[in-house]
Amino acid sequence: MSSCRYGCHSTQSKGDTVSRQRQLGVVIRAARCARRMTQAQLGRACGYSASAISRVEAGVLRPTEQALLRIAQALDLPLDAIGLGRPATLAQDVTPDQEDAMLRRQLLVAGMAAAGASMLSSASAAAARPDASARIVGALYEPEPSEPTSLQQLKASLISARAQFTAARYRHLGDFLPGLLGSAQATREALSGRSREEAHGCVARAWVLATELALKAHSDVAWPAADRALAAAQASGDPVAHGEAARVLAITMRRSGRPAAAVDLLRRTADSLSQDRNDVSWAVAATLLMTSAYTAACGQRRGDALDLMSGAADAVGRVTSARFRPSTPLFTVDATSAQVDLYWIGVHTALGTPDEGVPYAARIAPGQLPTAERRARYGTDCARMWHHLGDHRKTFASLRFTEQVAPEEVRRPALRALTADLLYAPVTVAGVRELAARTGVS
Structure with missing residues (x-):
């Protein structure tokens, strides 16, 4: 077994050790995400x-005991959460299932404790509560005991959860999601045949929302949530649910480099959906192309990004033509011309040509955007665009x-970083200090 200069050992192929x-x-990843720390910060x-x-979080490197102590101290983790101070968890007479259950409980406790320690409340310390990322960790590893319900009721609950997301009420959604996920999974297990496939689709969309929420917090919890969403979508046999799940998974892939x-992934899924002469499938394909274009732009693939945006615009044109009009809204995103303009802003900013995004920003009337979440996205993308152009007042x-x-x-986190940049910029902008105080930046 070789060691590295960080005091870690390379893993071997023994199943129990791995x-x-x-x-x-x-455990370490969940605690770090709950504290909203990046890997570089830790x-x-x-x-x-x-x-x-x-590599430690991926299980590729095994830290020494001394290294684990430093990690535990940095994350404010109890020692038993990382296998120190509780020798029984590693004893030979503990079965793998028992050990997994103990580790899952430790993960939940560690994540919730770290989340609680990192909460910022502008009202009072008494108002602090675990953030959405910690709640999703709980839903992943210690789901709430739930009773099955009817498919009709389950779909109504999903509509309610979606409304919380599109209204940008993320704390309410974080409170609601664990119960919804538990109910959706219990309902699925109680059904069979076509009804079970429909329930798979409901489970997929619940995990899509969980992933969206984790992505808002820039949390690595998005990875396992997106994986759950895609697995359920594939089991449902619904290509639209599959497309929605592929979209959030692709965003987590982009965020991880x-x-x-x-x-x-997005191109393949969009091509598959485009084969269906179905207005909703085409609309989902259009949103996948937009996400793909922005992802290509983040990778500095200018040609691909521009081509994909042109394809997205064509697809949206087909969807909104007289012949094709989605009879039901997409789950978290809409395929409209205003949405295309919104993505053009983000694409040009990511490509380093924010000046080319200005005309698109100018022709969007925020009221054209259908939800508070999308209008907030417009404000966010414009803030990033003006920040790259060096216009502090328009950024603010x-x-x-x-x-x-x-x-x-x-x-x-991303918007708080922008606020911090404005706060410490050489140009003083009236109102920035107050915004920083309201958002916990200062």
Whole structure:
């Protein structure tokens, strides 16, 4: 067994050791995400590189006891959550199933404790509660005991959850999701045949929402949530649910530094959906192409990004023509010309040509965007565009617009970073300090 300069050992192929190390990695990742730390931040706190932390979380490197102590200290984790101070969890007479159950419980406790410690509340400490990422960790590893319900009731609950998301009421959605996920999965297990396939689709969409929520928080919990969504969508046999799940999975891939693989996944799924002469399938394919274009732009693949956006615009044109009009809304995104313009802003900003996004921003009337979440996205993308152009006042105006239409959006990590940049910029903009105070930046 070889060691690295970070005080970690390379893993061997023994099944029980590898399984234990992977579980340990999950615990560390969940606690880090709950505290809203990046791998680089945790690495700096422990004296490691971001790459070393990534390999520990993936179960590829096994930290020494001394290294684990430093990680536990940085994440404020109890020692038993990482296998220290509780020798019984590693004893020979504990079965693998028992060990997995204990580790899952430790994961939940660690994630919830870290989340609670990292909460920022502008009202009072008494108002602090676990954030959405910690709630999703609980739904993944310690689901709430739930009773099955009817498919009709389950679909009504999904509509209610979707309304919370599109209204940008993320804290309410985080409170609601664990119960919805438990109910959806219990209902699926109680059904068979075609009804079970429909329930798979409901489970998939519940996990799509969970992934969307985790992505809003820039949390790595999005990975397992997106995986659950895709598995349920595939079991449902519904190509539209499959497309929705593929979209959120691709976003997690892009966020983890794999834009090329994400573009390939989105293209394949969009091509498959385009084969169906179905207005809703075409609409989902259009949204996948837009997401793919933005992903290509993030990877600095300018030609691909522009081609994909042109394809998305053509697909939206077909959807909104007199002949093709979606009879039901997409689950989290709409395929409209205003949506295409919105994506053009993000694509040009990602490509480093934000000036080319200005005309698209100018021709969007925010009222054209159908939900508070989409209007907030407009404000966010404009803020990023103006920030890249060096216009601090317009950046602040866009952030204030976002706060007005969706107050929870400006507390997202990406927008708080923009606010911090404005706060410490050489140009003083009236109102920035107050915004920073409201959003916990200062």
